[in-house]
Amino acid sequence: MKARLVQDGIFTLVEDITLTIEPPQHGFYWIDADVEDLEILQPLFHLHELAIEDVLTEEEQRPKIELYDTHYFIVVNSIRFDDEEIFLRALNIFLGKHYIITVTRTKINEIRTLKPVLWEEEVTMPDQFLYHLMDLIVDNYTNVGDRIEAKIEKLEEDILMHTKKSHLNEIISLRSEILWLKKVLVPQREVIATLNKKELKLISEPLKKYFGDIYENAVKIAETFDTFRDLMGNLREAYQSSLANRANEIMRVFTALTTIFMPLTFITGVYGMNFEYVPGMHWHYGGVVALLSMVVVGVSMFILFRKKDWL
Known part of the structure; x- marks a missing residue:
């Protein structure tokens, strides 16, 4: 005090x-x-x-x-x-x-x-x-x-x-x-x-x-x-x-990635079938062409989605 x-x-x-x-x-x-x-x-x-x-x-x-x-x-x-x-x-x-x-x-x-x-x-x-x-x-x-x-x-x-x-x-x-x-x-x-x-x-x-x-x-x-x-x-x-908004962004990215892999899955599915006569199956460069096709399709879809601002 x-x-x-x-x-x-x-x-x-x-x-x-x-x-x-x-x-x-x-x-x-x-x-x-x-x-x-x-x-x-x-x-x-x-x-x-x-x-x-x-x-x-x-x-x-x-x-x-x-x-x-x-x-x-x-x-x-x-x-x-x-x-x-x-x-x-x-x-x-x-x-x-x-x-x-x-x-x-x-x-x-x-x-x-x-x-x-x-x-x-x-x-x-x-x-x-x-x-x-x-x-x-x-x-x-x-x-x-x-x-x-x-x-x-x-x-x-x-x-x-x-x-x-x-x-x-x-x-x-x-x-x-x-x-x-x-x-x-x-x-x-x-x-x-x-x-x-x-x-x-x-x-x-x-x-x-x-x-x-x-x-x-x-x-x-x-x-x-x-x-x-x-x-x-x-x-x-x-x-x-x-x-x-953040959840929507994540879902949009996942959806875009899933869409990109859909044609790639289709290609691998076709060439994964157990038929004897599949186009290009016995071609020497068939595997390379299939891989390049998947790369081209994937990159093209990625560029398209980026241009549309989906990714």
Whole structure:
């Protein structure tokens, strides 16, 4: 657990956590804590027991906002995409008048990248901190969306060029990830809508319009993932069509080869009969002529099929 006094974007480390109980003359306290640290923080800040229970018992939490008398409890999900799987990490936030507490089970990249933003914007209020943190989280969803779109385009190109059985597993896996993520985007969007539209005493009035901008981005992201879901359906149809076309190509080749060998089989069948008087049977060059005839017929049919694009 690390406690910092934030004044105009400048951080000052606070060694004694009990000093954060009283409001500072200027700025606010940011406490970056682990789940285990809540045993210390709950009695100090009188954090609601239901919120504490949610953090302690649920590793994967649905995005939500709960309003209490002295503080708000907000849950949002940070996203990470490693090209194979989408990971969501719950970020628990306790927002008070002079403090903000962030609680995570694992390290979240947005918290690390937030520090230079706070310094650049000279943040001095906890609701401003919350705004910039939410903005980074939503922007990261946009970045992940761009990467997913690029992966869908590459997958589509690979399917059209060289269809493989592994492509179907990739389609099913990515589609399930997108559908799962859609279930998170809706409640997270509603959390941002609450910060934007509802009368909240811990959110300053001028800041609400900025939350409105985040909300618009969240709506666009949800719509984007709706599009991804439709694209995955189209991608599966393209995969099945490609397999069907590939099977047709193979069958066409086999049919052409079979057709080529049909006259050759006829010739060998004629000269394989057990009649005494077969034309050319006792001719010295009969075997050579038969072989040459089969070669000429086979090559001629092959050239004809190639010219008609059957092979």
